[in-house]
Amino acid sequence: MIIRSVILQSATRLLVPLLVLLSVAALLRGHNAPGGGFVGGLIAAAAVVLQAYSCGSPSARRLLVLDPRTYLGIGLLVAIISGLWAPLLHGQPVFTGVWGTFAVPAVGELKIGTPVTFDIGVYLTVLGVVASMALELLED
Amino acid sequence: MSLLLAAPILIPLTAAVLCVLAWRHRTLQRGISIAGAAGLLASAVALFQQVSASGPVASQMGNWPAPFGITLVADTLACIMLLINGFLAVCIVLFSLGGIGQRREAGGYHALVHGMLAAVSGAFVTGDIFNLYVWFEVMLMASFVLMTLGGQRGQLEGATKYVTLSLISSMLFLSGVGVLYAVTGTLNMADLAVKFAAVENSALAVSLGLLFFVSFGIKAAVFPMFFWLPASYQTPPPVIAALFAGLLSKVGIYAIIRTFTLIFSHEPQMVYTIMLAVSGLTMVIGVFGAAVQTEIRRILAFHSVSQIGYMLMGLAVTGAAVADGLPGGSVAAGASASASTSAVNAAIPEFAVMALAGTVLFLVHHAIVKTNLFLVGGIVLKLRGTTVLARLGDLYLTRPWLAVLFMVTAMSLAGVPVATGFWAKLVLVRAGLAGGEWIIVAAALGTGVLTLYSMTKIWSEAFWKVTPDAADLAAAGQHPTDEAIDAADIGPRGVPIMMTVVAVMAVATVALGVLAGPCYRVAERAARELLEPQAYIRAVLGPTAGRPASASEPAPAAASAGGVPSQR
Secondary structure: OOOOOHHHHHHHHHHHHHHHHHHHHHHHHOOOOOOOHHHHHHHHHHHHHHHHHHHOHHHHHHHHOOOHHHHHHHHHHHHHHHHHHHHHHHOOOOOOOOEEEEEEOOOEEEEEEHHHHHHHHHHHHHHHHHHHHHHHHHHO | OHHHHHHHHHHHHHHHHHHHHOOOOHHHHHHHHHHHHHHHHHHHHHHHHHHHHHOOEEEEHHHOOOOOOOEEEEOHHHHHHHHHHHHHHHHHHHHHHHHOOHHHHHOOHHHHHHHHHHHHHHHHHEOEHHHHHHHHHHHHHHHHHHHHOOOOHHHHHHHHHHHHHHHHHHHHHHHHHHHHHHHHOOOEHHHHHHHHHOOOOHHHHHHHHHHHHHHHHHHHOOOOOOOHHHHHHOOOOHHHHHHHHHHHHHHHHHHHHHHHHHOOOOOOHHHHHHHHHHHHHHHHHHHHHHHOOOEHHHHHHHHHHHHHHHHHHHHHHHHHHHHHHOOOHHHHHHHHHOOOHHHHHHHOOHHHHHHHHHHHHHHHHHHHHHHHHHHHHHHHHHHHOOOEHHHOOOHHHHOHHHHHHHHHHHHHHHOOOOOHHHHHHHHHHHHHHHOOOHHHHHHHHHHHHHHHHHHHHHHHHHHHOOOOOHHHHHHHOOOOOOOOOOHHHOOOOOHHHHHHHHHHHHHHHHHHHHOHHHHHHHHHHHHHHHHOOHHHHHHHHOOOOOOHHHHOOHHHHHHHHHHHHHHO
16 A cells, blocks of 8 residues: 655655664663663654555565564574673673673774663564564555 | 573574574474474473572572562472473474474464463563563463464454453453552562561452462463363364463463462462362363363363363362461461471471372373373374364274374373373372362362263274265264365375374373372472472572561562672
């Protein structure tokens, strides 16, 4: 089902990149503020659904590049690895937060830890699940 | 230690994820699935050995100290359940190589099975009551999709009933958790054991206990909340029904055992009288239901209900005995909770331990035997394309080994000596007699006879009689074609591996029956740990927990914070 509307299609071209940016922002600020992987994933999936409504689901699938199920799989895998990082490398209980600081040229210091990677996993999982459900239903 | 406790959850979860990533490669998915199931079994064996050697073990997820974070904890009962989970996982996955059908396997069967196995493991090892709720939900989602896999009309109808009842159960469970949290301010089950014992309000304790009992009772399919089970177990492919019958209802019973020995351990006699009545009615109604059915999976589904009654019977007899031992029932709960360990020992008569050990034995017995009977049904369906008794026959002539394996398993279910069913029932009946619960013992024995009746009915109809002619069948009326198998999958292809799995499980029930002595000792150890949960509480909250002083607010927190590093 495609809603043939020039207004919607032009708006989509602007809104999709914005929504994806917003979803990443929500993901990253979620550590200490409202947001997080779940909400971020939903916003990203909303971008995909918007694309599917205005330009058809094939173009939404092109936007995703990979199959939505692959996002789901990779997301869960990233989450599991984040959980296993502490016991396998540091001998601490499963899901203990492990943080590391890396020097990134031109940006400065980047502090990244397993809670962040876990949230990225959640983001990808939610994006994969919602996108695959929505696209399947649209294509039915 | 932390890894060992999390492995039974993480291994099947990882297998499920890899199966999703290998969506289009069926052979690869099968390999991942078998490896995942084998890994689950191996981790369960390792954990069982660890717990046998050192008693209950616990690990704090994310390194958050005990009453605040989520604790994973395994005692002997949890390890036994994990072993069942691992063993059934291997059997089911191998069986489904021949028994699930191409269309359903391509629909994500392996990923869903492993998702469910992970949730079941999670329910067994979690030490947090809200986390238990979460695992129940994960289990519900995975099982709902498994049940509707294939998308036939009958499957959707059965699954709708299942989901509706499960949601009601979840709602009751969640309300119960909410009230429990409002009363005690904690969700950690070991911490709840300490704090709930100090709650003075006995009316609240009774209503909360019954709320949890109803909620888990729906999951376990006890009388009067069992009707979703026969409605939904008959529609999916038998291998999925086997997985459900072997594992899902066990999780409900496990949750009842866990909460009623740990949290609601000071309920008054009345609660156990209700439980006894429910268990007796579950047995009798279930077995009568089976007696009038004429289709293999329906018969087995009703038997599943009836056998749940036995598991509940052991717990009810134990609970009644312990409640008798408490002077004045729950009014004195606070006093008895703060009494020393030796006083608690004195209050528990020997037959109470025996009854609970019987429940544990029955859990193991039923998981193996009922799964195997459903798998036999799966082979029959695969060979003949139907499991309606009237249309079957001659199986003894054409498949003698299948007949032998069915007979061994069916006799074990009915409680004929040597196999596991006999010992499990013997222990329960002896404990019931020692406890003076005559009516429930009579119900248990009568149910055994009627079970034999249904099993001989399957035997004489499906295996013995001559297959009816097409003309006779037409005269007998039309039966709807079976939706659980696609026409393309009917035939002997893949049957050898299915037969092997059935043979292994039949040997397992006899072998465990022959090794009844060692098995009973393990079950007895599990029962003792349940009835004297100090070791469990100490494993979770740290070495100083469970003493009288720990009832005051700051002590357990401080104790556990100090205790965490030593548990790694």
